[in-house]
Amino acid sequence: MRRIETAAVVGAGYMGGGIAQSMARAGLPVVLADVSAEAAARQLERLLTEARTYEEQGLFAPGDADRVAANLRAATSVEEAVADVDFVHEVVFEKVEVKHDVLARASAAARPDAIIGTNTSTIPVKVLAPAVVRPERFLTVHWSNPAPFIPGVELVVGEAIDAAVLPVVQEMLERAGRRSAQVADTPGFVLNRLQYVLFKEAADIVAEGVATPEAVDTIVSTTFGFRYPYFGPFAIADMAGLDVYVLGMKIMEEAYGERISPPKALTDLVDAGAHGAKNGEGFTVHGDPEKLARMIAYRDLAYARQGQLLAELAHAHPDAPASPAPAQDPDVVAEQEARP
Incomplete structure (x- = not known):
């Protein structure tokens, strides 16, 4: 199976947009699709602006914003986006029926050899695979939020998977600066099974009056x-x-x-x-x-x-005191106050 050189992301919201941005930053041409051509175009503009802001803040390396702009474009439809790419990534709402609809539509329009991924965070492959045309090319590729900055990716394969698919996806993720781990096809996988258990216990601790949410967060983070x-x-x-x-x-x-x-x-x-x-x-x-x-x-x-x-x-922590306002020229203040 050949190397992934091009990709489409179906669902260009916060999570999907971040994944598309990350792949484009790594040099992969990526096509965005959303609920409409207008929505995809809006998300593209947001991602380009965001990339420029990240670069100005020093969060992206110099030149990354131009690289994202060169490799990212919006399609007018799902079918156009997936028509001739090596990898299609579905990143829509976490409901089985919504994902079934999008996966069926995208996999039917994609090339027969294109790999189809889903970014589900909890739904097993075996639940989603029946909607996919040629499920032997389908797997979960679960990025974490915020996608531009979190390196870990969960990989989950189903019983029908072609063994050649997984290493191709792993190699693409490595090029994007990500570390992946394969886990079993069970609800919640590893990340959210652990994360939700911690949250449930934390919520019980607060409900029992053991500590406040702020105290729990302080203890966990430190x-x-x-x-x-x-x-x-x-x-x-x-x-x-x-x-x-x-x-x-x-x-x-x-x-x-x-x-x-x-x-x-x-x-x-x-x-x-x-x-x-x-x-x-x-x-x-x-x-x-x-x-x-x-x-x-x-x-x-x-x-x-x-x-x-x-x-x-x-100094950047949300609980840090706000920086004092810069001193203003008294003549400027007087002029402003005198204006009607």
């Missing part, structure tokens, strides 16, 4: 959330100590029941004498002292730099 740009939950558990996790979760189990009980995968490791980084055996460490030393050194460097970055960005 403690375990502080670590997540660099490590996932298994590596973090290894560094904390798996035996410590078991003891802590048993205390939580007494208060909250089985929903926060230590999982069997954890207790089995601890029962076998694996305590994580402290003795070199765990979920992500396996008796390699040099790798473990590099992991700890990376952790210390990453967390220190993260603290420096947050300090650097403190």
Whole structure:
């Protein structure tokens, strides 16, 4: 299967527009389609203006706005957008019937060899694939919001997938500066299954009067959330100590029941004498002292730099005091006040 050189994004709103912008920034010609030609043209103008603003703010590299403008255009219809591209990405509202309609229409009009992706965040491939013409070329390619800046992408394939499709999509994502991971075809996949569980528990904590929403957000962003740009939950558990996790979760189990009980995968490791980084055996460490030393050194460097970055960005935080208004020339003020 050939390399993806051209793409169409069907659904050019906030999420779809960000994906299209990201691919265009990476050098792929991208065609936008939306509910109408007028809507697609409006979204194109928004994305071009946004790219220029990002470049002025230093969020895009010099020349990126011109690259986006050179590679992004709007189509008058879905059929026109998908007619001759290598990759079609559906990014419409998260309702099965809406996605079925758009996927059926787009896949029927696309080339027989075009790969069809969906950006669904929760709906399994097996639910959407029946609407797709030639489902062997269909998979989930789930970007995260905001698409121009979040590097992770979930990939989900169905039973009908052609094995040649996945590596072609992975290579395209790499060119766009993204890191992808394949996960199983289950509702919510990994990202939202974890994210929604955290939100549900946070909402319960607030409802029980344990903390305010502001306090929860502060604790999450300055403690375990502080670590997540660099490590996932298994590596973090290894560094904390798996035996410590078991003891802590048993205390939580007494208060909250089985929903926060230590999982069997954890207790089995601890029962076998694996305590994580402290003795070199765990979920992500396996008796390699040099790798473990590099992991700890990376952790210390990453967390220190993260603290420096947050300090650097403190002035831009939404809770930071507003900058005082610049002093005005009293003669100018008097002139303005004198005007009718």
